[in-house]
Amino acid sequence: MLHKISLGTANIDKYRLIQSRELIDEVVSLGKELKGLRLCHINSTPFGGGVAELLVSYIPLLRALGIKADWQVIRGDRRFFTITKGLHNALQGAPFAEIKKLGIKRRYLTNNLENARELDPNYDVFVVNDPQPAALRHYSSDNKAKWIWRCHVDSSQPDATVWNFLRPYVEEHDAAVFTTQKFIPQDLRLAKITTMAPAICAFSSKNMFIKKYVCRELLENLGFDRNRFLVTQVSRFDRWKDPFGTMTAYRLAKQEIPGLQLAMIGSFAQDDPESWDMYAALHTEANKDADMFVYSNLTGIGNMEVNAFQRASDVIIQKSIREGFGLVVAEALWKEKPVVAGNAGGIPLQMTGELSHYLVNSAEECAEKIVYLLRNPAVCQRLGEEGKNIVAQNFLMPRLARDELRLIKSLVGK
Ligand code: UDP
Numbered sequence: 001m002l003h004k005i006s007l008g009t010a011n012i013d014k015y016r017l018i019q020s021r022e023l024i025d026e027v028v029s030l031g032k033e034l035k036g037l038r039l040c041h042i043n044s045t046p047f048g049g050g051v052a053e054l055l056v057s058y059i060p061l062l063r064a065l066g067i068k069a070d071w072q073v074i075r076g077d078r079r080f081f082t083i084t085k086g087l088h089n090a091l092q093g094a095p096f097a098e099i100k101k102l103g104i105k106r107r108y109l110t111n112n113l114e115n116a117r118e119l120d121p122n123y124d125v126f127v128v129n130d131p132q133p134a135a136l137r138h139y140s141s142d143n144k145a146k147w148i149w150r151c152h153v154d155s156s157q158p159d160a161t162v163w164n165f166l167r168p169y170v171e172e173h174d175a176a177v178f179t180t181q182k183f184i185p186q187d188l189r190l191a192k193i194t195t196m197a198p199a200i201c202a203f204s205s206k207n208m209f210i211k212k213y214v215c216r217e218l219l220e221n222l223g224f225d226r227n228r229f230l231v232t233q234v235s236r237f238d239r240w241k242d243p244f245g246t247m248t249a250y251r252l253a254k255q256e257i258p259g260l261q262l263a264m265i266g267s268f269a270q271d272d273p274e275s276w277d278m279y280a281a282l283h284t285e286a287n288k289d290a291d292m293f294v295y296s297n298l299t300g301i302g303n304m305e306v307n308a309f310q311r312a313s314d315v316i317i318q319k320s321i322r323e324g325f326g327l328v329v330a331e332a333l334w335k336e337k338p339v340v341a342g343n344a345g346g347i348p349l350q351m352t353g354e355l356s357h358y359l360v361n362s363a364e365e366c367a368e369k370i371v372y373l374l375r376n377p378a379v380c381q382r383l384g385e386e387g388k389n390i391v392a393q394n395f396l397m398p399r400l401a402r403d404e405l406r407l408i409k410s411l412v413g414k
Contacts, residue, residue, distance in 0.1 A: 048269025
């Protein structure tokens with residue numbers, strides 16, 4: 001059987017303290033209507049990256065609402081995940097010529113067939129996250145559940161060959177969900193196509209409140225000087241996050257702000273074999289500057305530490321050039337931090353109003369905004385308050401539960 005992640009049950013009432021009564025009442029009422037529904041999310045890694053981050057808090061919340069929610073993770077070897085990383089990159093627009101080879105397609109499909117055989121089929125609804133398991137539904141043809149394909153990447157301009165390969169498998173689902181309208185490929189034909197943005201958990205160890213002095217001490221113990229400015233980027237070691245662009249921006253900003261420190265915090269994921277080379281290359285670069293640091297989940301930087309870095313930094317950078325959503329942006333905004341981020345994919349959904357002035361298209365622009373913010377603490381404070389407000393209104397878990405349960409209700413005919 002596939003690995004079923006062990007999780008508990010959250011407490012929806014905590015959200016009553018920070019969300020509108022109307023929203024929580026609707027979510028609770030949807031939970032009552034769908035009580036006992038067996039719902040299973042499927043993805044390709046139990047750790048590292050936004051989907052795993054989301055499910056670890058989301059499944060317990062669904063359980064709190066009365067849904068019998070589970071999370072199964074597909075299996076794959078390095079070769080399979082190298083192929084699926086190619087598919088992931090291609091959905092975001094990079095070419096992946098290998099997909100033309102019969103052996104590559106066969107490998108992808110054989111893996112999905114094997115995983116379909118190992119899947120616990122006893123659910124009313126499956127949500128299949130991203131391209132890695134997209135053909136599971138094809139190999140579960142006698143399964144009577146409703147199947148939803150949830151795309152988390154920016155698929156607005158997918159590589160045509162890869163999309164033509166994946167599209168028939170996606171179209172076997174009952175519905176498809178994208179983060180925003182512009183990510184929906186024009187030629188996708190499905191009875192139900194909808195949009196919903198991801199969300200963060202306000203109470204997880206990643207986002208819960210931690211006192212500033214604790215954050216500062218934690219960073220000091222890692223070698224940071226609390227008397228000098230610190231800017232941080234948190235993201236998988238992935239080309240779309242443009243970590244070298246972040247380093248360039250940092251170097252430019254440091255010419256104006258001597259002593260500026262940079263933390264690059266990255267994580268590895270089971271389904272991301274490219275990250276190792278990127279990690280090594282970033283280390284080589286960081287070793288050229290005593291104030292530039294690269295940390296990862298392998299060197300002890302877990303949720304609490306990321307939380308502390310986000311809280312103790314003066315500015316958060318997310319210089320992505322493609323981004324499905326960027327949970328890290330929501331995490332930083334929730335902590336009232338000013339964010340300078342790539343004008344890409346789902347990031348502008350979060351950085352609206354005055355925050356949009358800090359969406360950048362180059363390393364130079366990124367450096368300029370960092371310097372401006374470090375010199376203008378009053379602006380940082382204003383942006384921080386506005387950012388928290390945006391997240392509270394739009395990007396916390398109950399809103400996601402509402403959107404998904406509304407969709408499920410429409411599919412199961414309740
Ligand atoms: N993350 C982490 N440690 C790291 C790097 C990333 O915990 O070293 C988390 C980050 O806090 C966020 C998630 O991984 O919750 C990344 O999600 P996002 O949507 O930003 O990007 P994705 O990895 O899905 O492309």
